[in-house]
Amino acid sequence: MTGLTFVDVCSGAGGLALGLEQAGFTPRLLLDDDRDACDTLRTNRPHWKVLNTDLLDFDPVDHPEVYDVDLLAAGLPRVKSSASVTRRSSDTEIRLIRATAYLAHAVQPRALIIENVPTLIDGASFAPIRDFLHEELEHLDYELSWFVLNARDFGVPQDREQGVVAAVKRQWAGAFRPPRPTVHEHMSVGEALVLSMRSRGWPDADRWAAQAAGVAPTLVGGSKTHGGPDFGPRGTKARWRQMGVYTKSFGNEPPGPDFTWDPSLGDDGLVKITVDQTALLQGFPESWEIAGLKTARYRQIGHATPPPVGEALGRAVAEALNGEPSVPAAG
Structure with a gap:
């Protein structure tokens, strides 16, 4: 166990949260705007604190337990495709990415993970949101890593690519490494x-x-x-x-x-x-x-982060945060 804590937004069926739990993290709060998803979380983990609310309406001032956490995790609803980023139908998804960055600004976790479509990492139409994340987070002393994972490389019997943004406070960022595949043969x-x-x-x-x-x-x-x-x-x-x-x-x-x-x-x-x-x-x-x-039920499953991917991400973050923080050189 790492003794680390996290807040999970847009939690859905709990795939990312379950994976983080398996990596040794303890949740402070999970929130989702879908009642069925909240019922799923409460059914499986009655001791978790689950809030049925929209991230866009969430005010951390009303929930002080979200402050002083190690990780803010966000498996956000996926923008349908890189071509749809500027369409009105994708406004909500983009707003949720922005809201997550603003929440990080307020909460100041030691690390932040955002999971979305793989084209978030290098798609041309995602350049504005990447620029926004850099501008919003780097001045708060986060270093950003951008990478794509495929669930099949972590024992999940599915060809599922995920774009991940990991932002880690600078004193621990040097120890962060994206997860490496955990299996050599894919499960069928x-x-x-x-x-x-x-x-x-x-x-x-x-x-x-x-x-x-x-x-x-x-x-x-x-x-x-x-x-x-x-x-x-x-x-x-x-x-x-x-x-x-x-x-x-x-x-x-x-x-x-x-x-x-x-x-x-x-x-x-x-x-x-x-x-x-x-x-x-x-x-x-x-x-x-x-x-x-x-x-x-199928909507919750299909939208979820596969728990083994969540666990791999959690272990990567934990390894960085449990290491010795670097000390800035004297000027």
């Missing part, structure tokens, strides 16, 4: 789900798992305002079908002993995966309960 969809697929006596579970030998495409949680659970765009659905997975809806439970898996039959021969199984593909432990109806 079949390997991750075979036990679940066997759970109701499906005789083809092992045969299916052998074909589902690659990592999953990026899970997409979908919008609160548009439609239900979705496997993503056409190319993503094609990758799922190559693994023998039905892509028009999710199942309510794993297949039973009477289901025949035969991709040559088209959709009728493909297996449905469940929302609970997508949580496994996002790196959540089987014991982690996601609250809400099917659409709300």
Whole structure:
């Protein structure tokens, strides 16, 4: 255990917070504007302090426990694409990035982590927000690191790139290093789900798992305002079908002993995966309960930071903050 503390904003289903806990951090406060997400957090960690509020409305003066923390963590809603940064539909996402920087200004944690789309790191249309973060944080004595992680390199059976901004106070910044991959062989969809697929006596579970030998495409949680659970765009659905997975809806439970898996039959021969199984593909432990109806549950899962990635980030921050702070040279 590191004895370090954190505040987590836009906490969602708790993937980043769970990972930080596994890295030895203790939360002071978690906040999210989604009631189902807050129910998820409270169900799994009744002792965590969870606040159901919008980051844009949050005033740290009313919550003094957020001061004097080691880490401010923000797995923020993703801007849909680099091309959409200037569109009105992305205004909220950009405002949340700015609000996180302003909160860091008020709280002054020893470190800050912002997770978002990979193009946040080097996409041309993200240059204004990068400039803003540099201007807002560097004069507060933070040094910024920009890097991209892929969840598959941390034992998550999913091809999921994440752009990360890590800002560390200058006296500890020299010891910070971005996380290195923790696995040499990527876990496959079949390997991750075979036990679940066997759970109701499906005789083809092992045969299916052998074909589902690659990592999953990026899970997409979908919008609160548009439609239900979705496997993503056409190319993503094609990758799922190559693994023998039905892509028009999710199942309510794993297949039973009477289901025949035969991709040559088209959709009728493909297996449905469940929302609970997508949580496994996002790196959540089987014991982690996601609250809400099917659409709300899948949205929380698809938007989450995979816990193993959160743990790797937490360990990288802890290693820096637990080291000896550097002393500025005398002028």
